Amino acid sequence: MSISVIVPVFNGEKTVKETIKSILNQTFTNIEVIIINDGSTDTTLEIIENIPDSRIKIFSYPNAGLSASRNRGIFQAKREYISFIDADDLWTPDKLESQWQALQSNPQAAVAYSWTDYIDESSKFIKSGRRIKVNGDAFDKLLITNFLENxxxxxxxxxALKIGGFDETLFAAEDIDMWLRLAANYDFVCVEKPQILYRISTTSMSTNLKRQEAASLKVIERGFSYPKAEKLQHLKKQSLSHLYQYLTFKAIEAPPQQRQTMTAVYFWWNWIKNNPAIAKNKRVVIIAVLKIIFPQLFERVTQLKVALM
Structure with a gap:
């Protein structure tokens, strides 16, 4: 048994070497590393060409975006299993082996996933992701929230990828769109430990959250149109609430030059509208409003806490 690891990269000179190192250092060694160079104009290609490992295969194409790069990788993949990693994220050394073992132990499942931790631009831990455990039918849970996170x-x-590749028309939410299609047809299995280190950086913050909203709404509508969702329509408001909660905090956490107060208010209002119970939690409401209106105050408080630690 062997695994194809697909790495789409566009101008990833700052992080791609560390990402590839985390792949090559996997305890599961029977892999091919398919790097899709998506028209990089920096030193990315030079960096990856100078990594001496016969398992690496490099394919360069004109720039076409993340979904197209992943689909190009799928086309080139020759192994029984496939995993994707973005060129600024990292894996713990046992990630592939643990997920592969989970699929061996659960032959009815087609997808194994792990938990996520978040790191900064220096690869230092920031926070833990959600620790959601789903084994078996994951479709209804994914309709509500993307518990795979990335x-x-x-x-x-x-x-299992006979269901088709990533939707290249989507500006965002192409991941959850793929996971929903997989969950509509196959079981999932959870590896109950954090094995994905997802990098958060100021440059990776979305500068067009309204476009992200539009793509996400399209994916939600598509998900609830599947035959498997016929009896799950009551979950739609919950799904929308989770989306707008995510977008609200994405807007709040954006760097000052990207922050859009009115957009944050719009997202916050839709979060409340789709989950009126949130409005009863005065503490959550007050904190969210203050973060939107007085973001600098919260930044200073955070900096003070860090300085006192």
Whole structure:
């Protein structure tokens, strides 16, 4: 048994070497590393060409975006299992082996996923991700929230990808769109430990959250149109609430030059509208409003806490 690891990269000179190192250092060694150079204009290609490992295969194409790069990687993949990792994320050394073992122990499942921790631009721990455990039918849980959290997470049986590749028309939410299609047809299995280190950086923050909203709403509508969702329509408001909660905090956490107060208020209002119970939690409401209106105050408080630690 062997695994194809697909690495889409565009101008990733600052992080791609560390990402590839985390792949090559996996305890599961029977892998091919398919690097899709998506029209990089920096030193990315030079960096990856100078990594001496016969398992690496490099393919360069004109720039076409993340979904197209992943699909190009799928086309080139020759192994029984596929995993994706973005060129600024990292894996713990046992990630592939643990997920592969989980699929061996659960032959009815086609997707194994792990938990995520978040790191900064220096690869230092920031915070833990959600610790959501789902084994078996994951479709209803994914309709509500993307508990896989990112595209660098799952290990997938190649045969399951007959459902089709990533939607290249989506500006965002292409990951959850793929996971929903997989969950509509196959079982999932959870590896109960954090194995994906997802990098948060100021440059990776979305500068167009309204476009992200539009893509996410399209994916939600698509998900609830599947035959499997026929009896799950009551979950739609919960799904929308989770989306707008995410977008609210994304807007709040954006760097000052990208922050859009009115957009944050709009997201916050839709969060409340789709989950009126939130409005009863005065502490959550007050904190969210203050963060939107007085972001500098919270930044200074955070900096003070760090200085006192």
């Amino acid at each position: 595209g660098s997470n799952p290990l997938i049986r190649q045969e």
